[in-house]
Structures are given as C-alpha cells and as structure tokens.
Amino acid sequence: MLATEIPREIPFTTRRLYISHSKIKQLQIMDFRRMSALEELVLSCSGTESIENNTFKALSTLKSLELYKNQLKQIPTFLPSGLEILKLADNSINTLHASDFEGLMKLRVLDIRNNLIATLPPSAFSSLCNLQSLILDGNNMESVSAPLKLPRLKYLSMADNKLNSFPTNFFASFQNLQFLGLSGNFLTKVPLDLPKSLLSLKLEKNQLKTIRLRDMKHLENLSEFFLSENQLTSIDGAQLLPNLTTLELSKNQLHTMPLRLPGRLQKLDCSNNLIQRV
Template sequence: MDVCRLDISGLSTTCPRRCSCDSAHSVQCYRTTEVPREIPSTTRRLYISHSKIKQLQITDFRRMSALEEVVLSCSGTESVENNTFKALSTLKSLELHKNHLTRIPTFLPAGLEILKLGDNSIKTLHASDFEGLRELRVLDIRNNLVATLRLSAFSSLGNLQSLTVDGNKLESVSAPSNLPSLKYLSMANNRISTFPPSFFASFQNLQFLSLSGNFLTKVPLDLPKSLLSLKFEKNRLKTIRLRDVKHLENLSEFLLSENQLSSIDGAQLLPNLTTLELAKNQLHAMPLRLPGRLQKLDCSNNLIQRVTAQDFQGLQDLKHLFLDNNAVRVFEAGALQQCVQLSNLALEQNLLISIPLRLPDTLARLDLKGNGIEDVGEQELKDLKQLQVLNLRNNKISALNRKVLEYLPRLRHLYLDGNPWNCTCDLLRTRRALMDKGTDVRGGQCAAPAERRGESWMSSSKILHQCQDNLSSMEKGKEDRKKMKPYDSSSIGANTDDDYYDYELD
C-alpha cells in the first residue's frame, strides 16, 4: 500500500494512503478495503468509516498496542475474529456501529469502558459476550434484531451506567440481575407490552428511563424513586393514576405524549416536576392540580375547550405553555395572571374569536394562527411590552390600527398573511409604522376593495401609488427611500409556513 511521509515534532513516520494522521496520535481513514497495515504503532485513536472491510482480524491491530479508541462505522463489516481486540490492554472505547455484525465480538479487553454496536444485525445477547468487562460503563446496542432481553446476560457488568436497546424487536424482558450503577436505561421503539413483577426494583440509582414507542397500557408500579426523567410517549395508556407513582418525588420530566389519555389528575403529587408533556392524547379539559414548579406544559393536539384561571393556580414558574390544535372557545380573561414568568404561549388552531384579555406581560411569543379572530384591539395587547413574536396568520382580520403597534415596542416578527385585508390607505400607514419599527412582517393579500383584491398590502406598488396623494411630502420621501426594501415580493412570502421559528428571542 502506498504511504505518505508525515513529520511530527521532527520524527519521521508514515501515514497510510487514504488516511490522515495528526500530532495527537489520531488516524482517520476512509474508503479502504482493509485496516491499513502502516498505521503508526503510537496511534491512540483510530477512525475508519465508509469502507469495505468485510472481516476484522487479530492481525489488523497487532502492532497498535497504544490504542485507546476504535471507531469503525459504515464499513460493511460482517464478522470479527475471536480475540481480535483482546490484546489491546489500553483500549477504552470500541464503536462498530452501522455495519452487518450478527453477534457481539468475543473476548473483549477487560479495561473496555464504552461499547457501541448500534445499527447492526445482532439477534441474541449472551452472558459470555460480556464476561470480564467489569469496567464497562456504556453499552449501546440500539437498532439491532434482539427479540428477547435477559438482563442476566449483564450480570458481570457491575459498573454499567448506561444501557441503550432502542429500536430492536423486544417483546419480552426477563427479571434482571443487579445493576447497581445503572443510571440511564432506554428501551424505546420496541414491542414491549408488559414487564415482569419487580423488574425495576433493583435499579435503585436509575435516573433516566425511556420506554417510548412500545405497547404498554400502564406505567410500571415498581419504578425507582431515584428517577429524574421518565419518557412514556407513543404507548397505549388510556388512564394513569399518578398516586401510583407519587413515590417518584425527584421526577423532573414526565413525557406522556401520543397515548390515549382522556384525563389526568394528581400531578401535584410529583413536587419537583418541571416538564409535563401530554400532546396528542384525548384530553377534554386541562389537567387538574398541577405542581407548582412546572416550567413547561404541553397539552397540544387534544380536545380541550375551556381555559380558566383555576387551571393555572400556583404556576408561578411556568414559562412555556402549548395549547395549540385543540377546540378552545373560551379563554377566561386573566386566566394566566399567576404565570408571572410565562414567555411562550401557543394557541394556534383553536376556535377563539378574540385575543384573550389580560395575558401575562412577560410574553415574548404569542401564536394565534388559525383561529376566528376578527379584531386586534388595544385592550388585548396594551400590556405586552416584552412581545417579540406575534403570529396572527389565517384569521378573519381585515384592519390593523397602527396605534396598537405602539404598545409593542419590542416586536420583531409579525405574521399577518391569510387574513381578508381591507386595503385602505390607513392600512398603508400601518405598513409605514411597521417599517419604521424595523419589524419583520409577513403580509397578506387584499380582499377589498375589489380593484385591489389579490394584491399584497405590504408590497404592492399600485396601492402605494393610489395612496400617495394622502401622504405628506416628507412621508413620501421616506417611502421612496425605503420603497420595496426589505418588504419587496422577493422577501415577503404570503403563504410561508414557518410557524416554528428558528431564531432566538432576546
């Protein structure tokens, strides 16, 4: 194989063709058909990807006694010869993801701490696969073909802290052996419908548990009280009795989206809960008695019809509230007054006919797209001095008084398209006021008068011309200087559907 010379700190060494070597003893190789023989013996980190290496052999790594990390991905590897890695006493991390392995490599070095074998074709886990790996902390076997999980196979892994078996074909799991150090367990996107009694009892230090994307109909009752995060999305829950999990006093994140829940009560029994996600369920009303430390509540895509002050009593820490895609007709004035830190309120795709009154003055983003709002008045917006984003798309608004905008000194983004605008010269004055503020406006098309129907009231030169007699010469000069910039047709998208904005708020 051709090699190129590389001089590092005055020492002459070699770097194989199709590889790059650096002074930190790292080597990266691409599109090879074998592990290059000329890799320097001092190499500590070896990365090989997008190659065609069907089999790994003992001879591939015999000279590399200093290896600490090996990553071989997307290389079509189907098998690993026994003892290939055994002699690498310094190896701490081995990643062989996105290959075609059907079994876990045998006789791995005792000092291994990280083993990642995701996206292969492994079907079975044996206790012998992990024998002697007492230092292993991270095991990732996601996206394989494992159908049965016997945690007794991990009996020798006393230091295991993270286990990921997402995206396999798991239908059953057996009672585990003791894994005293396990903190992170993810079994998402499998076919699990139930767990054996006391399955979780031995995980006394478990902090993060993901069971999303399974066939579970109830939350296991033996979850460890050490849990901080519990992910239960995309299951088959129809009801949940939070009193059954009230022992989870440390739980901070509880994700229950995409189930079949029709109600939920008693979340106040989880005193440290800061995130509760209930999107895409069948809730007809807001959850009752929410915990006072809640910072994020997602009830989007449900069947909620009313929002009252009682729903939000004591939620002084709430910052993000998502109620979009419901059937909200009634939004009680001042319903969110106790939410003194609320910055993000999503109410799009509901049945509101007006902007709710007495919204918190802390709001930075307010999304009201797809309702039946006909008017934008001073009373609704006068207190929103911090508002930076206002989305009024696809409502029934025909006029916008420029005086209303004076109450919104920090408004940066305004979305107005999809409304039946009456394009009078007063609306043009509103346009000028928005330009003066430097607000990024996505305008809309005129519905009236008839001669202007279909034109954009933010960029039409025809409307500008017809209204110019009503402008003072100074105002006209200002229009000429700013004419079509930055609001010309190339920058105004009448139907741009970017409801979830990428920019950051101040």
C-alpha cells in the same frame, strides 16, 4: 479507492484510530497486532460483517470501541477487560449470550440500539457491575423476564420495541436510575416499582388510557414526564409529583386541562387534544 483492510503500516504509538465509510468486510487478529497503545477505535459505516475471535483481546489499553452501522450478527468475542465504552448500534445482532460481556467490569456505556434482539437474558449483563448507560432502542423485544442487576445504572432506554408489560420488581434494583425511556412500545399502564431516584420518564407513543399518579407519588425527584401520543382521557393529581417541571400531554384524548398541578411546573403541553375550554 476505499480501504478494504486495515493498513499494516499504522504506527504502534497510535492511540485513536478512526476508519469509517470504508469497505472493510472482515476484521482479523493480525489487523491490530502492532497497535498496543490503542485507546479508541471507531470503525463505522463500513459494511463489516465478521470479526475473528480474539481480535481485540490483546488491546489491553482499549477504552472505547465503536462499530456502529455495520453488518455484524453477533457481539465481538473476548473484548479487553479495560473497555469502558462499547457502541454496536445499527447492526444485525439478534442474540445476546451470558459470555458476550464477561469480564467487562469497567464498562460504563453499552449502546446496542437498532439491532434484531428479541429477548433480554438477565445473565447477559451480570458482569457489568459499573454500567451507567444501557441503550436498547429499536430492537424486537416483546417482553423481558427477570430483573436486571445493574446497581449503578443511571440511563436506561428501551424505546421503539414491542414491550407491553414488565415483570414485578423489574426496576427495583436500579436504585441510581435517573433517566428511563420507554417510548414507542405497547404499554397500557405505567410500570410499577419505578426507582425513587428517577428524574426523567419518557412514555410517549404507547397505549396508556389512564394514569394512577397516586401509585407514583414516591417519585418525588421526577422533573420530566413525557406522555404524548397515548390515549389518555384525563389526568389528575400531578401535584403528587412536587418537583415536576415538564409535563408533556400532547396528542391524547383529554377533554379538560389537568387539575391540581405542582407549583414548580414550567412547561405544560396539552396541544392536539379535545379540550374545549381552559
């Protein structure tokens, strides 16, 4: 029989607790009252619908909390300040509030992909001064407002949303960003103000018709550029990206091979286009 509640007899010395594919509909403060040494908790694929306020607050040693593939409608309240990893993917969370991540100054990884989030209030992440990875794929975001202030962010993915543009200077504060994933949106042009630190840029499955590479020449560290499944008819001037090693252009409307390619290029994919000669 699958568990419907957290067993009370779990030893207080337990540091890592994995409970997945159970039937625990609700979490309560009493469930973790004795687990003062807990560092990692994984409770996934269990149909969990609600979490009582302050359930995790007393777990001062908790560093990693994974509650993916449940039925949660909101971010758990009053999370412990020592938390470094929070994974809430594949739930039914529809709103972010400024108080959701308050005090989580040590959080490095936040994964809230595949939820129902429609808007991204900048204040929601204002406490996350050490966040390095933010994953927002597969939500319902149509637009983003003011820039996010996440100075240590290295990995940002907002793929498979409904984004068609970004406000001016949205990316300006991401001075350490190395990976940016924007695939599967409705973008018609490459966002401006991308940070110089960028190493990988994913823009597949958008609605790009033209690329102005001269507007991107400050991306001198860019190594991977993914542009497959857009509406590009030509691309020229890739030599302005001197460290580019991978350029993906499959499933576009190119009539000719790209001209003036960088000398370090190792992979060029132009398959499924309208090219008639090399």
